[in-house]
Amino acid sequence: MTSSSHPALLHLGRYLRLDDNPLLAHAAATHETLLPVFALDPSVSRGPQQEAFLLASLADLQAQLRERGSDLLVLHEAPPDAVIDRYREPQRMIDADALPFDVTAMPRTYTPFRQRVEAAGIRTSQPIAAPTTLPPLPDGVVCPTIEVPALEMIAQGGERAAQTHWLQYRTRRLPDSYKQTRNGLLGWDYSSKLSPWLAWGCISPRRIATDLAEYEATYGANDGTYWLWFELLWRDFFAARGEHRTQQHAAYNNEPSWQMMLTASTGNRFVDAGLRELNATGFLGNRMRQIVASYCMYERNVPWQVGEAYFAMMLIDFDPASNVGNWKYIAGTGADPRGGRRFSAEKQREMYDPDGAYTRTWSAQ
Ligand SMILES: Cc1cc2nc3c(=O)[nH]c(=O)nc-3n(C[C@H](O)[C@H](O)[C@H](O)COP(=O)(O)OP(=O)(O)OC[C@H]3O[C@@H](n4cnc5c(N)ncnc54)[C@H](O)[C@@H]3O)c2cc1C
Numbered sequence: 001m002t003s004s005s006h007p008a009l010l011h012l013g014r015y016l017r018l019d020d021n022p023l024l025a026h027a028a029a030t031h032e033t034l035l036p037v038f039a040l041d042p043s044v045s046r047g048p049q050q051e052a053f054l055l056a057s058l059a060d061l062q063a064q065l066r067e068r069g070s071d072l073l074v075l076h077e078a079p080p081d082a083v084i085d086r087y088r089e090p091q092r093m094i095d096a097d098a099l100p101f102d103v104t105a106m107p108r109t110y111t112p113f114r115q116r117v118e119a120a121g122i123r124t125s126q127p128i129a130a131p132t133t134l135p136p137l138p139d140g141v142v143c144p145t146i147e148v149p150a151l152e153m154i155a156q157g158g159e160r161a162a163q164t165h166w167l168q169y170r171t172r173r174l175p176d177s178y179k180q181t182r183n184g185l186l187g188w189d190y191s192s193k194l195s196p197w198l199a200w201g202c203i204s205p206r207r208i209a210t211d212l213a214e215y216e217a218t219y220g221a222n223d224g225t226y227w228l229w230f231e232l233l234w235r236d237f238f239a240a241r242g243e244h245r246t247q248q249h250a251a252y253n254n255e256p257s258w259q260m261m262l263t264a265s266t267g268n269r270f271v272d273a274g275l276r277e278l279n280a281t282g283f284l285g286n287r288m289r290q291i292v293a294s295y296c297m298y299e300r301n302v303p304w305q306v307g308e309a310y311f312a313m314m315l316i317d318f319d320p321a322s323n324v325g326n327w328k329y330i331a332g333t334g335a336d337p338r339g340g341r342r343f344s345a346e347k348q349r350e351m352y353d354p355d356g357a358y359t360r361t362w363s364a365q
Contacts (some may be wrong), residue, residue, distance in 0.1 A: 011037055012086075013083060014087060015164075016058065016202050018131070019207060034134065034136075036071070039076050049281060051149065057158045057200045059146040061160025062143070067365055074144075076325060087322045092125075163203065166208065175225045176225070178228050180224070185352055245309070251309070257306050260296075268345050279314065280362075281316055290330060290343065293307055293351075294330050314327050
Protein backbone atom coordinates (compact mmCIF):
# COMPACT_ATOMS: atom_id res chain seq x y z
CA MET A 1 0.00 0.00 0.00
CA THR A 2 1.33 3.48 -0.82
CA SER A 3 1.62 6.02 1.97
CA SER A 4 0.26 9.52 1.69
CA SER A 5 2.53 12.26 2.97
CA HIS A 6 -0.49 14.50 3.77
CA PRO A 7 -1.31 14.45 7.48
CA ALA A 8 -4.64 12.70 8.03
CA LEU A 9 -7.23 13.54 10.61
CA LEU A 10 -8.88 10.30 11.66
CA HIS A 11 -12.30 10.67 13.29
CA LEU A 12 -12.63 7.55 15.45
CA GLY A 13 -16.31 7.95 16.32
CA ARG A 14 -17.59 4.83 18.07
CA TYR A 15 -14.41 2.85 17.33
CA LEU A 16 -12.57 3.58 20.58
CA ARG A 17 -10.09 0.70 20.43
CA LEU A 18 -6.98 -0.63 18.74
CA ASP A 19 -8.18 -4.20 18.16
CA ASP A 20 -10.35 -4.93 15.11
CA ASN A 21 -10.49 -1.28 14.17
CA PRO A 22 -10.69 -1.09 10.35
CA LEU A 23 -10.63 2.73 10.40
CA LEU A 24 -7.41 2.87 12.37
CA ALA A 25 -5.78 -0.03 10.53
CA HIS A 26 -6.48 1.53 7.14
CA ALA A 27 -5.34 5.01 8.17
CA ALA A 28 -2.19 3.61 9.78
CA ALA A 29 -1.31 1.70 6.63
CA THR A 30 -1.84 4.61 4.28
CA HIS A 31 -0.44 7.69 6.04
CA GLU A 32 3.00 8.81 7.12
CA THR A 33 1.55 11.03 9.82
CA LEU A 34 -1.83 10.63 11.51
CA LEU A 35 -3.89 12.57 14.02
CA PRO A 36 -6.63 10.45 15.69
CA VAL A 37 -9.47 12.69 16.92
CA PHE A 38 -12.83 12.40 18.66
CA ALA A 39 -15.48 15.12 18.31
CA LEU A 40 -17.16 15.59 21.70
CA ASP A 41 -20.20 17.61 20.68
CA PRO A 42 -20.87 20.18 23.45
CA SER A 43 -24.50 20.54 22.34
CA VAL A 44 -25.27 16.93 23.37
CA SER A 45 -26.50 16.55 26.97
CA ARG A 46 -25.09 13.51 28.69
CA GLY A 47 -25.92 12.24 32.14
CA PRO A 48 -22.87 12.27 34.47
CA GLN A 49 -22.39 8.50 34.24
CA GLN A 50 -22.51 8.48 30.44
CA GLU A 51 -20.08 11.38 30.28
CA ALA A 52 -17.66 9.71 32.71
CA PHE A 53 -17.82 6.37 30.87
CA LEU A 54 -17.14 8.03 27.53
CA LEU A 55 -14.26 10.15 28.89
CA ALA A 56 -12.71 7.10 30.56
CA SER A 57 -12.94 5.25 27.23
CA LEU A 58 -11.25 8.15 25.45
CA ALA A 59 -8.56 8.42 28.15
CA ASP A 60 -7.79 4.72 27.91
CA LEU A 61 -7.45 4.92 24.15
CA GLN A 62 -5.26 8.01 24.47
CA ALA A 63 -2.94 6.15 26.87
CA GLN A 64 -2.73 3.18 24.50
CA LEU A 65 -2.06 5.39 21.48
CA ARG A 66 0.64 7.27 23.39
CA GLU A 67 2.38 3.99 24.22
CA ARG A 68 2.61 3.45 20.45
CA GLY A 69 3.93 6.91 19.57
CA SER A 70 0.56 8.39 18.59
CA ASP A 71 -2.09 10.31 20.59
CA LEU A 72 -5.76 11.31 20.67
CA LEU A 73 -7.10 14.84 20.31
CA VAL A 74 -10.56 15.65 21.65
CA LEU A 75 -12.30 18.32 19.57
CA HIS A 76 -15.07 20.19 21.39
CA GLU A 77 -17.34 20.48 18.38
CA ALA A 78 -19.97 18.52 16.46
CA PRO A 79 -18.62 15.83 14.12
CA PRO A 80 -18.55 16.87 10.46
CA ASP A 81 -21.40 15.50 8.30
CA ALA A 82 -18.97 13.39 6.26
CA VAL A 83 -18.16 11.20 9.28
CA ILE A 84 -21.40 11.49 11.27
CA ASP A 85 -22.29 7.82 10.76
CA ARG A 86 -19.26 6.53 12.61
CA TYR A 87 -20.37 8.59 15.64
CA ARG A 88 -23.84 6.99 15.49
CA GLU A 89 -23.12 3.45 14.36
CA PRO A 90 -20.79 1.21 16.29
CA GLN A 91 -19.53 -1.81 14.39
CA ARG A 92 -21.81 -4.80 13.78
CA MET A 93 -21.05 -8.45 14.43
CA ILE A 94 -21.90 -9.30 10.81
CA ASP A 95 -20.79 -6.73 8.24
CA ALA A 96 -23.65 -5.22 6.22
CA ASP A 97 -22.26 -6.60 2.95
CA ALA A 98 -22.01 -10.12 4.44
CA LEU A 99 -25.76 -10.34 5.14
CA PRO A 100 -27.56 -12.84 2.89
CA PHE A 101 -29.94 -10.17 1.52
CA ASP A 102 -29.74 -6.71 0.11
CA VAL A 103 -30.55 -3.82 2.43
CA THR A 104 -33.66 -3.09 0.31
CA ALA A 105 -34.96 -6.61 1.05
CA MET A 106 -34.20 -6.44 4.77
CA PRO A 107 -36.79 -8.48 6.75
CA ARG A 108 -39.06 -6.16 8.74
CA THR A 109 -39.01 -8.26 11.91
CA TYR A 110 -36.28 -10.04 13.84
CA THR A 111 -37.26 -13.72 13.42
CA PRO A 112 -37.01 -13.88 9.60
CA PHE A 113 -33.84 -11.76 9.80
CA ARG A 114 -32.27 -14.28 12.19
CA GLN A 115 -33.55 -17.30 10.24
CA ARG A 116 -32.02 -16.06 7.01
CA VAL A 117 -28.69 -15.33 8.71
CA GLU A 118 -28.70 -18.78 10.31
CA ALA A 119 -29.73 -20.53 7.08
CA ALA A 120 -26.74 -18.90 5.39
CA GLY A 121 -24.51 -20.30 8.15
CA ILE A 122 -23.16 -16.89 9.15
CA ARG A 123 -22.17 -16.37 12.79
CA THR A 124 -19.83 -13.40 12.51
CA SER A 125 -17.52 -11.46 10.25
CA GLN A 126 -13.81 -11.89 10.91
CA PRO A 127 -12.06 -9.43 13.22
CA ILE A 128 -8.70 -7.94 12.23
CA ALA A 129 -5.63 -7.53 14.41
CA ALA A 130 -4.57 -4.23 15.95
CA PRO A 131 -1.99 -2.37 13.85
CA THR A 132 1.54 -3.17 15.04
CA THR A 133 2.84 0.35 14.36
CA LEU A 134 1.15 3.71 14.14
CA PRO A 135 2.27 6.78 12.21
CA PRO A 136 3.53 9.68 14.34
CA LEU A 137 1.48 12.86 14.81
CA PRO A 138 1.92 15.71 12.36
CA ASP A 139 4.63 18.14 13.50
CA GLY A 140 3.69 20.54 16.26
CA VAL A 141 0.41 18.91 17.33
CA VAL A 142 -0.05 18.68 21.10
CA CYS A 143 -2.93 16.67 22.57
CA PRO A 144 -3.99 17.62 26.11
CA THR A 145 -4.35 14.70 28.51
CA ILE A 146 -8.00 13.67 28.80
CA GLU A 147 -9.35 14.20 32.30
CA VAL A 148 -11.82 11.64 33.68
CA PRO A 149 -14.33 12.81 36.33
CA ALA A 150 -13.95 11.04 39.68
CA LEU A 151 -17.30 9.28 39.86
CA GLU A 152 -18.29 5.91 41.23
CA MET A 153 -19.10 3.80 38.19
CA ILE A 154 -20.49 0.30 37.70
CA ALA A 155 -18.04 -0.23 34.82
CA GLN A 156 -14.77 1.38 33.82
CA GLY A 157 -14.67 2.79 30.29
CA GLY A 158 -12.00 1.77 27.80
CA GLU A 159 -10.71 -1.09 25.70
CA ARG A 160 -8.47 -2.61 28.38
CA ALA A 161 -11.30 -2.75 30.94
CA ALA A 162 -13.56 -4.27 28.26
CA GLN A 163 -11.06 -7.02 27.50
CA THR A 164 -10.53 -7.78 31.19
CA HIS A 165 -14.29 -7.94 31.74
CA TRP A 166 -14.97 -10.18 28.75
CA LEU A 167 -12.13 -12.53 29.70
CA GLN A 168 -13.35 -12.97 33.28
CA TYR A 169 -16.90 -13.56 31.97
CA ARG A 170 -15.65 -16.49 29.91
CA THR A 171 -13.13 -17.77 32.47
CA ARG A 172 -15.92 -18.01 35.04
CA ARG A 173 -18.02 -19.92 32.47
CA LEU A 174 -20.87 -17.42 32.75
CA PRO A 175 -21.97 -17.84 29.10
CA ASP A 176 -23.17 -21.34 30.08
CA SER A 177 -25.84 -19.99 32.43
CA TYR A 178 -26.69 -16.85 30.42
CA LYS A 179 -30.05 -18.09 29.14
CA GLN A 180 -31.28 -18.87 32.67
CA THR A 181 -30.05 -15.66 34.29
CA ARG A 182 -30.38 -13.00 31.59
CA ASN A 183 -33.70 -11.59 32.87
CA GLY A 184 -32.22 -10.79 36.27
CA LEU A 185 -32.61 -7.43 37.97
CA LEU A 186 -30.06 -7.37 40.78
CA GLY A 187 -26.33 -7.98 40.62
CA TRP A 188 -23.59 -7.96 38.00
CA ASP A 189 -23.39 -11.51 36.61
CA TYR A 190 -26.97 -12.14 35.43
CA SER A 191 -26.10 -10.83 31.96
CA SER A 192 -22.87 -10.13 30.09
CA LYS A 193 -22.76 -6.33 30.76
CA LEU A 194 -20.90 -5.96 27.48
CA SER A 195 -23.21 -3.23 26.20
CA PRO A 196 -21.41 -0.09 27.51
CA TRP A 197 -18.16 -1.15 25.84
CA LEU A 198 -19.93 -2.29 22.68
CA ALA A 199 -21.83 0.98 22.43
CA TRP A 200 -18.69 3.13 22.30
CA GLY A 201 -16.67 0.60 20.37
CA CYS A 202 -14.24 -0.25 23.18
CA ILE A 203 -14.69 -3.87 22.15
CA SER A 204 -15.57 -5.33 18.79
CA PRO A 205 -18.69 -7.49 18.39
CA ARG A 206 -16.78 -9.50 15.75
CA ARG A 207 -14.12 -10.24 18.38
CA ILE A 208 -16.77 -11.21 20.94
CA ALA A 209 -18.50 -13.58 18.50
CA THR A 210 -15.16 -15.08 17.43
CA ASP A 211 -14.16 -15.63 21.07
CA LEU A 212 -17.58 -17.12 21.74
CA ALA A 213 -17.12 -19.62 18.88
CA GLU A 214 -13.72 -20.54 20.37
CA TYR A 215 -15.35 -20.91 23.79
CA GLU A 216 -17.93 -23.28 22.26
CA ALA A 217 -15.14 -25.29 20.60
CA THR A 218 -13.39 -25.63 23.97
CA TYR A 219 -16.27 -26.20 26.38
CA GLY A 220 -19.12 -27.17 24.06
CA ALA A 221 -21.99 -25.14 22.68
CA ASN A 222 -25.12 -24.87 24.80
CA ASP A 223 -28.30 -22.81 24.99
CA GLY A 224 -26.44 -20.13 26.99
CA THR A 225 -23.77 -19.54 24.35
CA TYR A 226 -26.36 -19.67 21.58
CA TRP A 227 -28.59 -17.17 23.38
CA LEU A 228 -25.75 -14.71 23.89
CA TRP A 229 -25.13 -14.77 20.13
CA PHE A 230 -28.89 -14.50 19.53
CA GLU A 231 -29.00 -11.29 21.61
CA LEU A 232 -25.95 -9.86 19.87
CA LEU A 233 -27.80 -10.47 16.62
CA TRP A 234 -30.68 -8.31 17.93
CA ARG A 235 -28.15 -5.50 18.12
CA ASP A 236 -27.18 -6.14 14.49
CA PHE A 237 -30.84 -6.26 13.51
CA PHE A 238 -31.52 -2.81 14.93
CA ALA A 239 -28.29 -1.50 13.40
CA ALA A 240 -29.37 -2.84 10.02
CA ARG A 241 -32.74 -1.07 10.39
CA GLY A 242 -30.60 1.99 10.92
CA GLU A 243 -33.08 4.18 12.78
CA HIS A 244 -31.51 6.90 14.88
CA ARG A 245 -32.60 10.26 16.21
CA THR A 246 -30.42 13.11 17.33
CA GLN A 247 -30.33 13.48 21.11
CA GLN A 248 -33.35 15.57 22.03
CA HIS A 249 -32.75 16.65 25.61
CA ALA A 250 -33.35 20.35 24.91
CA ALA A 251 -36.69 19.67 23.22
CA TYR A 252 -38.14 17.66 26.08
CA ASN A 253 -36.59 18.60 29.40
CA ASN A 254 -39.45 20.91 30.38
CA GLU A 255 -42.09 18.25 29.78
CA PRO A 256 -43.77 16.79 32.87
CA SER A 257 -43.01 13.25 31.67
CA TRP A 258 -39.29 14.10 31.48
CA GLN A 259 -39.37 15.47 35.03
CA MET A 260 -41.26 12.36 36.17
CA MET A 261 -38.45 10.12 34.90
CA LEU A 262 -35.76 12.40 36.27
CA THR A 263 -37.31 12.36 39.74
CA ALA A 264 -38.37 8.68 39.51
CA SER A 265 -41.93 9.56 40.46
CA THR A 266 -44.26 7.49 38.30
CA GLY A 267 -46.18 6.46 41.40
CA ASN A 268 -45.32 2.76 40.96
CA ARG A 269 -42.62 1.74 43.48
CA PHE A 270 -41.22 -1.05 41.32
CA VAL A 271 -40.95 1.13 38.21
CA ASP A 272 -39.56 4.03 40.25
CA ALA A 273 -36.88 1.68 41.60
CA GLY A 274 -35.89 1.03 37.97
CA LEU A 275 -35.69 4.73 37.19
CA ARG A 276 -33.63 5.28 40.34
CA GLU A 277 -31.18 2.57 39.29
CA LEU A 278 -30.92 4.16 35.83
CA ASN A 279 -30.43 7.65 37.26
CA ALA A 280 -27.79 6.49 39.76
CA THR A 281 -25.78 4.13 37.56
CA GLY A 282 -26.58 4.88 33.90
CA PHE A 283 -27.57 1.22 33.50
CA LEU A 284 -30.62 -1.04 33.69
CA GLY A 285 -30.92 -4.71 32.81
CA ASN A 286 -32.98 -5.54 29.72
CA ARG A 287 -36.01 -6.81 31.65
CA MET A 288 -36.21 -3.65 33.76
CA ARG A 289 -35.77 -1.45 30.67
CA GLN A 290 -38.78 -3.15 29.13
CA ILE A 291 -40.86 -2.75 32.28
CA VAL A 292 -39.95 0.94 32.70
CA ALA A 293 -40.52 1.74 29.02
CA SER A 294 -43.85 -0.10 28.88
CA TYR A 295 -45.15 1.45 32.11
CA CYS A 296 -44.11 4.98 31.16
CA MET A 297 -45.69 4.72 27.71
CA TYR A 298 -48.86 2.79 28.45
CA GLU A 299 -49.71 3.82 32.03
CA ARG A 300 -48.23 7.33 32.15
CA ASN A 301 -48.70 8.43 28.54
CA VAL A 302 -45.03 9.24 27.98
CA PRO A 303 -44.49 9.51 24.20
CA TRP A 304 -41.88 6.95 23.11
CA GLN A 305 -39.78 9.79 21.68
CA VAL A 306 -39.47 11.40 25.14
CA GLY A 307 -38.57 8.10 26.80
CA GLU A 308 -36.06 7.35 24.08
CA ALA A 309 -34.44 10.78 24.49
CA TYR A 310 -34.28 10.31 28.26
CA PHE A 311 -32.55 6.92 27.94
CA ALA A 312 -30.26 8.42 25.27
CA MET A 313 -29.05 10.99 27.79
CA MET A 314 -28.71 8.64 30.77
CA LEU A 315 -27.52 5.24 29.52
CA ILE A 316 -23.80 4.49 29.64
CA ASP A 317 -24.51 2.03 26.82
CA PHE A 318 -26.52 4.47 24.71
CA ASP A 319 -26.57 3.09 21.18
CA PRO A 320 -28.76 5.13 18.81
CA ALA A 321 -30.14 2.25 16.72
CA SER A 322 -30.72 -0.15 19.65
CA ASN A 323 -32.36 2.55 21.74
CA VAL A 324 -34.78 3.73 19.06
CA GLY A 325 -35.38 0.15 17.94
CA ASN A 326 -36.32 -1.07 21.42
CA TRP A 327 -38.52 1.93 22.28
CA LYS A 328 -40.40 1.62 18.99
CA TYR A 329 -40.71 -2.13 19.46
CA ILE A 330 -42.46 -1.70 22.81
CA ALA A 331 -44.51 1.22 21.45
CA GLY A 332 -45.66 -1.01 18.59
CA THR A 333 -44.45 1.36 15.89
CA GLY A 334 -41.31 -0.56 15.00
CA ALA A 335 -40.25 -4.13 14.44
CA ASP A 336 -42.71 -5.91 16.75
CA PRO A 337 -44.90 -8.42 14.90
CA ARG A 338 -47.37 -8.24 17.82
CA GLY A 339 -47.83 -4.47 17.54
CA GLY A 340 -46.44 -3.39 20.91
CA ARG A 341 -45.66 -4.75 24.37
CA ARG A 342 -47.86 -3.63 27.23
CA PHE A 343 -46.58 -5.42 30.33
CA SER A 344 -48.40 -5.55 33.63
CA ALA A 345 -45.88 -4.02 36.06
CA GLU A 346 -47.56 -5.97 38.87
CA LYS A 347 -47.17 -9.34 37.13
CA GLN A 348 -43.60 -8.51 36.17
CA ARG A 349 -42.81 -7.60 39.78
CA GLU A 350 -44.29 -10.91 40.99
CA MET A 351 -42.19 -12.81 38.46
CA TYR A 352 -38.88 -10.97 38.64
CA ASP A 353 -38.87 -9.36 42.10
CA PRO A 354 -41.01 -11.78 44.14
CA ASP A 355 -39.32 -10.98 47.48
CA GLY A 356 -39.08 -7.23 46.81
CA ALA A 357 -35.27 -7.21 47.07
CA TYR A 358 -34.83 -5.13 43.92
CA THR A 359 -37.51 -2.61 44.88
CA ARG A 360 -36.02 -2.22 48.36
CA THR A 361 -32.48 -1.81 47.01
CA TRP A 362 -33.50 1.06 44.75
CA SER A 363 -36.23 2.64 46.86
CA ALA A 364 -36.02 6.17 48.20
CA GLN A 365 -34.02 6.20 51.43
C1 LIG B 1 -36.32 0.57 26.07
C2 LIG B 1 -34.98 -0.07 25.79
C3 LIG B 1 -33.89 0.72 25.41
C4 LIG B 1 -32.65 0.12 25.13
N1 LIG B 1 -31.59 0.92 24.79
C5 LIG B 1 -30.39 0.35 24.51
C6 LIG B 1 -29.24 1.15 24.16
O1 LIG B 1 -29.31 2.38 24.06
N2 LIG B 1 -28.06 0.50 23.97
C7 LIG B 1 -27.94 -0.87 24.05
O2 LIG B 1 -26.83 -1.40 23.87
N3 LIG B 1 -29.01 -1.64 24.33
C8 LIG B 1 -30.21 -1.09 24.57
N4 LIG B 1 -31.28 -1.89 24.90
C9 LIG B 1 -31.13 -3.36 24.79
C10 LIG B 1 -30.73 -4.12 26.06
O3 LIG B 1 -31.56 -3.77 27.14
C11 LIG B 1 -29.27 -3.92 26.45
O4 LIG B 1 -28.43 -4.15 25.33
C12 LIG B 1 -28.85 -4.88 27.55
O5 LIG B 1 -29.68 -4.75 28.67
C13 LIG B 1 -27.40 -4.61 27.94
O6 LIG B 1 -26.98 -5.43 28.98
P1 LIG B 1 -25.97 -6.64 28.72
O7 LIG B 1 -24.80 -6.16 27.94
O8 LIG B 1 -25.71 -7.29 30.02
O9 LIG B 1 -26.86 -7.53 27.77
P2 LIG B 1 -26.85 -9.11 27.52
O10 LIG B 1 -28.17 -9.62 27.93
O11 LIG B 1 -25.67 -9.75 28.10
O12 LIG B 1 -26.80 -9.21 25.93
C14 LIG B 1 -25.56 -9.27 25.22
C15 LIG B 1 -25.52 -8.14 24.20
O13 LIG B 1 -26.55 -8.35 23.24
C16 LIG B 1 -27.08 -7.08 22.82
N5 LIG B 1 -28.50 -7.00 23.17
C17 LIG B 1 -29.14 -7.68 24.15
N6 LIG B 1 -30.46 -7.37 24.13
C18 LIG B 1 -30.63 -6.46 23.13
C19 LIG B 1 -31.77 -5.77 22.62
N7 LIG B 1 -32.99 -5.94 23.12
N8 LIG B 1 -31.57 -4.90 21.61
C20 LIG B 1 -30.34 -4.69 21.08
N9 LIG B 1 -29.24 -5.35 21.52
C21 LIG B 1 -29.39 -6.22 22.53
C22 LIG B 1 -26.28 -6.03 23.58
O14 LIG B 1 -25.22 -5.59 22.76
C23 LIG B 1 -25.76 -6.78 24.79
O15 LIG B 1 -24.57 -6.23 25.32
C24 LIG B 1 -32.53 -1.31 25.21
C25 LIG B 1 -33.63 -2.08 25.59
C26 LIG B 1 -34.84 -1.48 25.88
C27 LIG B 1 -36.01 -2.35 26.28
